Amino acid sequence: MKNNIIILAFLSFCFCCTLSAQQTTPIRTSKSTLGLSAGYNYGWFKDTNYSPLIYTSKGRLFALTYEHEGKKGNLFQAQLSYSGGEDTTPFSDSFMADFWQGDIELAWLKKLNVANPKTDLYLGGQYHFDLNMNIFIDTDYAFTFLFAHRFELKTKLNHQINQKNSFHLSAAIPVASYVVRPPYTGYDDDLDANQDKYLKLVSTNGDWRTFNKYFAIKFNAGYNYQLTERIGTSINYDFNFQKESQFKQAQHQVKLGLNYKF
Amino acid sequence: MKNLLIALLAFTLLISFSSCKETLMGPDELNDPENNFELLWNDLNNHYGLFQARGWDWDAVYDEFRPQVSANTTNEELWTIMTNMLETLDDSHTYIQDRRNGEANKRVFISGYELNYAAKALFDRPMIAETYLEDFEIHDENEFFATGKVQDKNIGYIHLKGFGDYPIDLIDEVMVDMQNHDAIIIDIRNNHGGSPAYAQRISGKFIDKTFTYATMKDKNGPGPNDFSAPQNLVSIPGENPFLKPVIVLTNRSTISAAEDFLLMMKPFDHVTQIGDTTAGDFSDTSMIRFLPNGWEFGYSTREYRTPAGDIIDGIGHIPDVLVMGSEGHLQNGIDLHMQTTIQYLKTRYGIE
Numbered sequence: 001m002k003n004n005i006i007i008l009a010f011l012s013f014c015f016c017c018t019l020s021a022q023q024t025t026p027i028r029t030s031k032s033t034l035g036l037s038a039g040y041n042y043g044w045f046k047d048t049n050y051s052p053l054i055y056t057s058k059g060r061l062f063a064l065t066y067e068h069e070g071k072k073g074n075l076f077q078a079q080l081s082y083s084g085g086e087d088t089t090p091f092s093d094s095f096m097a098d099f100w101q102g103d104i105e106l107a108w109l110k111k112l113n114v115a116n117p118k119t120d121l122y123l124g125g126q127y128h129f130d131l132n133m134n135i136f137i138d139t140d141y142a143f144t145f146l147f148a149h150r151f152e153l154k155t156k157l158n159h160q161i162n163q164k165n166s167f168h169l170s171a172a173i174p175v176a177s178y179v180v181r182p183p184y185t186g187y188d189d190d191l192d193a194n195q196d197k198y199l200k201l202v203s204t205n206g207d208w209r210t211f212n213k214y215f216a217i218k219f220n221a222g223y224n225y226q227l228t229e230r231i232g233t234s235i236n237y238d239f240n241f242q243k244e245s246q247f248k249q250a251q252h253q254v255k256l257g258l259n260y261k262f
Numbered sequence: 263m264k265n266l267l268i269a270l271l272a273f274t275l276l277i278s279f280s281s282c283k284e285t286l287m288g289p290d291e292l293n294d295p296e297n298n299f300e301l302l303w304n305d306l307n308n309h310y311g312l313f314q315a316r317g318w319d320w321d322a323v324y325d326e327f328r329p330q331v332s333a334n335t336t337n338e339e340l341w342t343i344m345t346n347m348l349e350t351l352d353d354s355h356t357y358i359q360d361r362r363n364g365e366a367n368k369r370v371f372i373s374g375y376e377l378n379y380a381a382k383a384l385f386d387r388p389m390i391a392e393t394y395l396e397d398f399e400i401h402d403e404n405e406f407f408a409t410g411k412v413q414d415k416n417i418g419y420i421h422l423k424g425f426g427d428y429p430i431d432l433i434d435e436v437m438v439d440m441q442n443h444d445a446i447i448i449d450i451r452n453n454h455g456g457s458p459a460y461a462q463r464i465s466g467k468f469i470d471k472t473f474t475y476a477t478m479k480d481k482n483g484p485g486p487n488d489f490s491a492p493q494n495l496v497s498i499p500g501e502n503p504f505l506k507p508v509i510v511l512t513n514r515s516t517i518s519a520a521e522d523f524l525l526m527m528k529p530f531d532h533v534t535q536i537g538d539t540t541a542g543d544f545s546d547t548s549m550i551r552f553l554p555n556g557w558e559f560g561y562s563t564r565e566y567r568t569p570a571g572d573i574i575d576g577i578g579h580i581p582d583v584l585v586m587g588s589e590g591h592l593q594n595g596i597d598l599h600m601q602t603t604i605q606y607l608k609t610r611y612g613i614e
Contacts, residue, residue, distance in 0.1 A: 184481060185481050248288075
């Protein structure tokens with residue numbers, strides 16, 4: 001309850017700032033931005049290794065972002081995000097499961113030449129670790145996971161509407177991915193022996209895949225409003241989709257955030 | 263411009279939220295009797311690990327039961343058809359359950375369990391404790407681990423109701439006191455199994471040699487021959503093992519890891535199995551599986567063999583001394599296993 005109040009207060013603050021703040025201080029060009037955001041994750045997942053049914057996933061979402069602009073205008077981006085909540089299916093209330101999802105993204109994007117001075121276009125690469133865990137609530141004797149180390153092609157567009165307002169769009173798709181999935185029967189002694197060795201668990205017994213065996217896309221659209229020289233607010237929408245032979249997941253994420261430039 | 267962007271974003275979100283589930287995820291499973299049956303049959307067809315080992319023809323089972331299901335089959339009828347189908351596997355790691363009305367009102371069917379239920383009913387631990395034992399003590403809250411001493415004799419008694427859900431170190435504490443006994447009875451009647459690691463640790467207190475007690479392979483694909491490479495399962499002795507006479511008591515409800523325990527113990531000359539043949543269910547249960555009608559099920563996914571390559575699933579451990587109690591014995595306060603064991607230790611080893 002206490003957490004919910006804190007999150008609600010944070011979101012309300014961001015929202016109010018976005019809608020009503022007026023600031024006339026000239027915007028200073030800064031090289032680094034640190035952002036903190038919270039929001040809601042809504043989507044679906046189906047994993048025939050776990051169940052033949054489609055589950056609806058709903059839960060909270062938190063993200064920490066960092067962006068640095070280099071001397072030539074190129075961008076380094078880092079994002080750490082976590083989402084957790086419940087999987088439900090209309091077929092039975094007793095089939096409810098917990099889900100945990102985490103992402104680590106590290107990107108380097110080269111600035112491309114664009115005629116419009118208000119628009120910046122970037123293209124580059126990104127390492128994206130995507131962690132998905134789903135555990136049947138009534139007993140831990142049913143679970144599934146997908147850990148993907150994705151090497152992605154990423155593009156981003158920034159458009160400065162005026163001094164305070166800007167929006168951005170980005171999209172990333174993996175070219176090659178190391179994907180770790182449960183064994184065919186869902187469980188084996190190797191998994192049992194390594195269940196507490198998280199690093200080993202997420203990085204062994206996987207296989208390298210490209211588009212034909214693992215497809216994913218992450219699309220982001222965001223709007224920023226600069227409150228002061230250093231502080232701004234943002235609203236972001238992310239769409240995540242990933243698919244392999246047994247696992248399919250689609251998620252919509254909306255988050256509100258505060259950014260600090262330095 | 264700002265308003266336009268917000269409107270555009272809101273519109274995109276609205277469209278995305280409301281309309282793309284079917285497009286992105288495809289249609290969900292149908293909750294009708296025929297699809298539920300197909301899902302159950304196919305899941306076992308692709309994952310069940312004992313068709314070859316047990317010699318079951320799963321296609322023939324389909325031919326027998328599929329025509330019994332139609333779009334008009336009621337849930338009750340479907341339950342009967344499915345449980346009859348699973349019963350053909352005679353495998354207590356295979357089950358189906360309905361927990362939609364809560365854990366307290368759940369309905370469970372376990373394949374091949376009729377004899378196990380009958381055997382279970384003939385075991386009365388409080389009666390054994392009162393009639394045959396002294397210093398009887400239950401060591402854990404689940405009442406899985408109990409010990410005592412045969413009345414007026416220097417014979418220890420350990421009852422293990424399962425292999426798991428109690429501190430494994432209990433066996434170390436108990437064996438400190440039992441080292442001076444002339445013999446130990448390890449009663450694994452009504453032992454539903456659990457963790458082979460527990461069985462390994464406990465058996466280590468009674469053996470003095472490392473050896474491969476079984477090989478195991480996991481189903482790793484849908485084809486009938488899709489199995490992982492065989493993995494050796496090794497039994498390892500612990501410190502100061504008890505090598506005086508050990509009697510292991512069994513019944514038809516000695517299952518799974520309890521049968522692994524016997525694989526680890528029986529090769530040793532000082533160990534004797536007294537009782538009934540065990541369940542013959544060496545494999546392991548799958549993850550819980552789900553059906554659109556809200557039922558859950560599970561099944562065996564592994565194939566065990568003896569080091570000689572023999573399949574013992576469906577056969578079980580045949581005792582060295584066959585003893586089968588009856589309701590009559592129970593009603594008269596007699597546990598035939600205990601009586602036979604006490605007599606056996608006297609005649610075979612001179613322990614009185």
